[in-house]
Amino acid sequence: MEVGIIRILDPREFQMLLRLVRTLRFLQTRQVVARVKGRLRSLWLSPECFSKREVPACPGPKWREGREFLPPGPSGNSRVREALLGGEFRFLNQTHKTGWPPDWEANGPSRLWLYNLHYFDWIWPLSYEEGRVAAQDWIARHDLRKGRVGWEPYPVSLRLMNWCGFFFGRHATQIKADPGFRDLLWRSLFGQAEWLSCHLETHLLANHFLENGAALTFAETCFEGVAGERWRRMGLEILREQIPEQILPDGMHFERSPMYHCRMVYLFLLLAQTGDAEVQAQVLKPLERMLRALRRLYHPDGQIALFNDSAFGIYNDPVELLAVGEAFLKDSGLSSGDSPETPEPAVWALPDAGYYGGGSPDGKNYLICDAGPIGPDYNAGHAHGDLLSFELTFRGHRVVVDAGVYDYETGEMRQYARSTAAHNTVELEGLDQCEFWGGFRVARRAHPRDVAWTPETEGFHLEAWHDGYERLPGCPRHRRVFDWQAPGRLEVQDRIEGGENMRAVSRIHLHPDCRVEKREGLEAWVAFPGGRVRFSFQGQGCLTLKKSWYCPEFGIRIENACLSYEAVPGERQFAFELKLL
Numbered sequence: 001m002e003v004g005i006i007r008i009l010d011p012r013e014f015q016m017l018l019r020l021v022r023t024l025r026f027l028q029t030r031q032v033v034a035r036v037k038g039r040l041r042s043l044w045l046s047p048e049c050f051s052k053r054e055v056p057a058c059p060g061p062k063w064r065e066g067r068e069f070l071p072p073g074p075s076g077n078s079r080v081r082e083a084l085l086g087g088e089f090r091f092l093n094q095t096h097k098t099g100w101p102p103d104w105e106a107n108g109p110s111r112l113w114l115y116n117l118h119y120f121d122w123i124w125p126l127s128y129e130e131g132r133v134a135a136q137d138w139i140a141r142h143d144l145r146k147g148r149v150g151w152e153p154y155p156v157s158l159r160l161m162n163w164c165g166f167f168f169g170r171h172a173t174q175i176k177a178d179p180g181f182r183d184l185l186w187r188s189l190f191g192q193a194e195w196l197s198c199h200l201e202t203h204l205l206a207n208h209f210l211e212n213g214a215a216l217t218f219a220e221t222c223f224e225g226v227a228g229e230r231w232r233r234m235g236l237e238i239l240r241e242q243i244p245e246q247i248l249p250d251g252m253h254f255e256r257s258p259m260y261h262c263r264m265v266y267l268f269l270l271l272a273q274t275g276d277a278e279v280q281a282q283v284l285k286p287l288e289r290m291l292r293a294l295r296r297l298y299h300p301d302g303q304i305a306l307f308n309d310s311a312f313g314i315y316n317d318p319v320e321l322l323a324v325g326e327a328f329l330k331d332s333g334l335s336s337g338d339s340p341e342t343p344e345p346a347v348w349a350l351p352d353a354g355y356y357g358g359g360s361p362d363g364k365n366y367l368i369c370d371a372g373p374i375g376p377d378y379n380a381g382h383a384h385g386d387l388l389s390f391e392l393t394f395r396g397h398r399v400v401v402d403a404g405v406y407d408y409e410t411g412e413m414r415q416y417a418r419s420t421a422a423h424n425t426v427e428l429e430g431l432d433q434c435e436f437w438g439g440f441r442v443a444r445r446a447h448p449r450d451v452a453w454t455p456e457t458e459g460f461h462l463e464a465w466h467d468g469y470e471r472l473p474g475c476p477r478h479r480r481v482f483d484w485q486a487p488g489r490l491e492v493q494d495r496i497e498g499g500e501n502m503r504a505v506s507r508i509h510l511h512p513d514c515r516v517e518k519r520e521g522l523e524a525w526v527a528f529p530g531g532r533v534r535f536s537f538q539g540q541g542c543l544t545l546k547k548s549w550y551c552p553e554f555g556i557r558i559e560n561a562c563l564s565y566e567a568v569p570g571e572r573q574f575a576f577e578l579k580l581l
Contacts, residue, residue: 022444210242400509539567
């Protein structure tokens with residue numbers, strides 16, 4: 001509708017504008033300024049002119065020959081090398097035939113898939129000669145131009161670390177005897193690091209910004225001389241500023257994603273392995289805390305809990321990170337005294353992250369509960385509506401699962417995986433705890449309140465409420481109480497405080513290996529590979545069996561069953577019990 005030259009927004013447009021305002025208000029001034037500067041910089045900083053800058057002579061490597069770094073990502077796939085050399089690249093559970101060397105700007109794959117291609121994480125299974133062919137081809141055919149995926153700051157950051165570690169670490173002897181390629185590689189690395197130093201991701205901050213700083217620091221430690229001294233200053237400044245903020249006192253990464261926590265553990269270990277004393281002074285103590293936190297974030301099957309944006313098969317497995325990390329700390333004279341074989345405590349808490357849990361003496365039962373913030377307010381892009389949710393393993397088998405994350409680009413599944421309905425918690429009025437929209441945006445969000453955790457001999461008591469639904473009439477709140485007994489019993493009590501005639505649904509998502517044998521009234525008997533569990537609900541409502549989706553890996557969705565308890569409108573108190581039979 002238009003009145004004169006003034007256009008009046010219709011109600012839908014007005015609501016979208018309000019949602020945008022509610023999202024932007026959480027941004028830091030620094031992020032807003034960075035976005036404006038980025039737009040202006042693109043007007044005068046020509047990529048083509050930048051690539052013509054003078055490059056100093058190669059200063060020679062600083063690392064001793066034979067320095068070995070832990071390769072990134074899951075290990076153990078013996079066919080990776082053969083597939084790559086055959087022109088087949090597989091990322092995010094999608095295989096594309098790009099040829100060898102690959103087509104760096106292949107049509108068809110998603111943008112995130114192309115990001116993975118340009119990370120060069122996949123270079124590590126290759127021989128020196130094969131890696132040389134790939135890097136040389138990238139340099140020749142993916143030069144710096146506007147709009148090229150491989151020159152965005154995040155891919156540049158990861159590629160810098162992979163190229164330096166692979167060529168000047170693992171294959172230092174070969175590259176020393178190959179001066180022509182060494183000089184070519186140096187010129188490219190210098191240009192990439194300089195470009196990155198001018199395009200730090202201060203508009204995003206969070207894990208992207210920390211990766212930028214780590215990459216600049218790592219690249220500088222690789223070479224002698226002063227050619228990269230500016231990278232070192234910038235990188236260390238970022239590390240000094242960001243580590244106290246991003247690594248919480250309990251050791252968890254502040255985005256509270258077990259998957260990204262694994263990446264941060266890997267990143268700090270990579271920096272520590274450079275042997276640079278100043279860099280190690282920044283990362284060793286945080287790394288010790290991060291490893292301790294990591295030991296609380298995975299199930300008996302060796303895979304992480306799937307809270308927030310988390311999936312299997314993206315970063316190094318937690319057991320591998322713990323084994324390598326603890327061994328490195330022990331050799332460095334700094335060790336927690338734990339090892340991957342140390343028995344887990346009956347109960348544990350990561351109070352700053354908001355994760356609480358426990359297990360059984362034999363290590364086969366595992367519970368983790370989420371009573372923490374969704375992440376840093378200024379970048380909550382990896383958050384899900386899983387506040388006061390939980391995951392549960394009995395006898396070494398997952399029984400109650402989180403949805404995981406399907407991918408970042410498929411709208412419907414992306415929104416489902418983030419939704420409150422996809423998690424083991426209570427949904428009010430068919431709405432999410434947080435106002436999720438777009439791929440990574442969050443407007444109004446839930447905050448945990450009055451979190452109280454009481455450890456017991458073989459269990460714990462956890463109580464909290466959140467304000468995510470206070471935007472509804474009557475300002476309703478969801479309060480939940482967990483009572484866990486390690487031998488195999490969990491009782492959960494829910495209460496809705498405030499609001500009138502609220503429609504409340506409590507869901508329990510079962511692992512695909514589980515089978516509902518019988519459902520009678522408010523009880524259900526579920527068989528899983530390790531035995532049987534009885535689910536008993538209490539309250540005025542009905543229990544039904546619904547279909548849901550389990551997304552343990554990117555691009556994978558598996559149909560699974562969901563026990564859905566819907567309370568009668570206005571019912572304020574209900575509960576359920578899980579008991580291992």
